[in-house]
Amino acid sequence: MAMDMEAARRSPPKQVTVRIRRYDPETKKTWWQEYKIEAHRGMTVLDALLKIKEDVDHTIVMRYSCRQGICGSCGVVVNGTPRLACQTQLTEVVSDANPVMTIEPLYNFPVIRDLMTDFTDFFNKHRSVKPYLIRNDKEEQENPKGQYDMYPDEYLQIYQYTNCVYCGLCYAACPVVAADPEFLGPQALMYALRFVNDVRDEGWKERFLIVDTEHGCHRCHFAASCSAVCPKAVDPAGAIQSLRSKLFRFRLGLYKRRVSKIIGPPPEKGEKVPLPPEATLLPGVDLKKLEEEPVVIKLPEDY
Amino acid sequence: MAREQGGAVEKENRPGFWRSSLNPWTVRTKNNPERVAFVLHRVTGFIILAFLLAHILETDSPVWSQIVYHVNGWAFWNHIMGIESGLAFRIGEFIVAGAVLFHAPNGIRLLLTEFFGVGVGRPGDPKPPYVPFTFTAAQRQWLYAVFVVWIVLWIIAGVIIFT
Numbered sequence: 001m002a003m004d005m006e007a008a009r010r011s012p013p014k015q016v017t018v019r020i021r022r023y024d025p026e027t028k029k030t031w032w033q034e035y036k037i038e039a040h041r042g043m044t045v046l047d048a049l050l051k052i053k054e055d056v057d058h059t060i061v062m063r064y065s066c067r068q069g070i071c072g073s074c075g076v077v078v079n080g081t082p083r084l085a086c087q088t089q090l091t092e093v094v095s096d097a098n099p100v101m102t103i104e105p106l107y108n109f110p111v112i113r114d115l116m117t118d119f120t121d122f123f124n125k126h127r128s129v130k131p132y133l134i135r136n137d138k139e140e141q142e143n144p145k146g147q148y149d150m151y152p153d154e155y156l157q158i159y160q161y162t163n164c165v166y167c168g169l170c171y172a173a174c175p176v177v178a179a180d181p182e183f184l185g186p187q188a189l190m191y192a193l194r195f196v197n198d199v200r201d202e203g204w205k206e207r208f209l210i211v212d213t214e215h216g217c218h219r220c221h222f223a224a225s226c227s228a229v230c231p232k233a234v235d236p237a238g239a240i241q242s243l244r245s246k247l248f249r250f251r252l253g254l255y256k257r258r259v260s261k262i263i264g265p266p267p268e269k270g271e272k273v274p275l276p277p278e279a280t281l282l283p284g285v286d287l288k289k290l291e292e293e294p295v296v297i298k299l300p301e302d303y
Numbered sequence: 304m305a306r307e308q309g310g311a312v313e314k315e316n317r318p319g320f321w322r323s324s325l326n327p328w329t330v331r332t333k334n335n336p337e338r339v340a341f342v343l344h345r346v347t348g349f350i351i352l353a354f355l356l357a358h359i360l361e362t363d364s365p366v367w368s369q370i371v372y373h374v375n376g377w378a379f380w381n382h383i384m385g386i387e388s389g390l391a392f393r394i395g396e397f398i399v400a401g402a403v404l405f406h407a408p409n410g411i412r413l414l415l416t417e418f419f420g421v422g423v424g425r426p427g428d429p430k431p432p433y434v435p436f437t438f439t440a441a442q443r444q445w446l447y448a449v450f451v452v453w454i455v456l457w458i459i460a461g462v463i464i465f466t
Contacts, residue, residue, distance in 0.1 A: 005432065080331035107326060160426045160436075175341065178326030197426070221344075222417060224337035225330060227437050233429035237337070238437035245420025 007089035012039040013099040021104040046085035061114040072165030077104040082169040106172035129192040134203025146262035148200040161194035163232040170226030182215040186226035186236035193243040347402035400460040
């Protein structure tokens with residue numbers, strides 16, 4: 001989901017009502033609990049949850065870590081939309097007209113307690129698509145003798161998929177996962193394509209056989225909600241369609257792509273590796289001119 | 304925790320049938336007309352299937368009416384045609400026409416994207432405001448075209464059916 005940059009500049013209502021769907025594994029009861037908090041400008045949903053945990057109710061259980069949208073731990077469903085709590089401004093979900101916000105644990109995941117969900121299935125599915133480089137030469141895979149060549153356009157084929165933070169929002173939004181719990185899910189299928197697209201990888205046949213099942217990529221019906229809620233624009237929906245079309249060509253015997261080769265041994269420890277100047281410079285910087293007129297940064301005397 | 308309890312958490316707390324079945328309607332996503340198309344495609348598919356079953360029964364009625372009711376087949380056929388010329392059946396026909404007119408063009412869009420991978424954009428370097436490439440690619444325009452074609456043809460079908 002695209003970040004709303006304007007939201008942080010607006011002010012939320014002074015008092016926000018937070019309704020949290022809670023679950024107690026000991027009594028196996030689920031209930032809605034309501035809290036009222038004082039909101040301030042720039043407050044995120046995670047800030048609101050932490051404020052409740054610190055000041056009002058210590059018994060709320062949730063998962064969070066980095067508070068800046070990198071770890072992917074704090075995924076919750078806010079007003080029916082799966083979101084990262086730390087990246088969601090209060091102003092995006094509440095207004096003066098409706099200062100009520102509902103927070104639920106992620107859909108399609110078993111709940112452990114309150115807002116904390118169990119990711120065991122999710123990561124098992126991720127592991128099942130072999131998310132690592134596979135080479136036909138096992139000796140080369142275990143003890144690589146050098147580095148593999150890869151061109152920038154080939155890198156762009158995998159770059160956006162490597163941004164995945166495993167937050168599970170795509171999995172929570174997917175209507176197919178809801179209907180078929182054994183469906184591999186948008187994240188695992190996207191990761192299969194990430195390695196199918198990687199020119200350093202030779203294991204596409206194995207991955208195609210893994211995803212070419214009843215619960216694999218054919219189960220996707222392109223509701224594209226995974227892409228709509230993804231906080232990193234990883235675009236799993238497009239990835240699954242791309243994977244399916246490649247699988248289609250593979251089954252017809254038409255799928256071909258380049259496999260990169262080792263280019264020289266890795267540098268020794270301490271050895272300087274010359275890089276092409278265009279790879280190291282910002283656009284518009286002339287290396288020769290820099291040598292003639294070096295840029296001197298003057299620091300203040302009391303630094 | 305799940306591992307300590309031997310997967311008990313997964314079994315006990317897996318979302319139930321109703322919650323799972325209602326998921327396509329309960330999850331709210333912004334900038335996602337594909338989800339609307341997904342729900343409509345399913346609903347229209349069920350309508351078309353129900354129509355096909357009823358249509359088979361209807362066209363085969365001169366045969367099975369003789370076996371079930373021991374009546375003249377063509378007399379029964381005329382009887383059914385009399386019932387079907389009523390307003391309720393015309394409304395039903397209008398709904399079936401709408402279902403077919405959405406399902407067919409949307410099916411072509413899905414064939415193109417799902418089997419041939421066209422119209423979903425190419426992977427690249429996401430830049431702020433981080434809109435997925437699939438949402439700026441051709442399939443989104445095709446989807447809007449499907450909605451427009453559907454509404455226009457449905458209106459025409461309505462004029463033909465009710466006049």
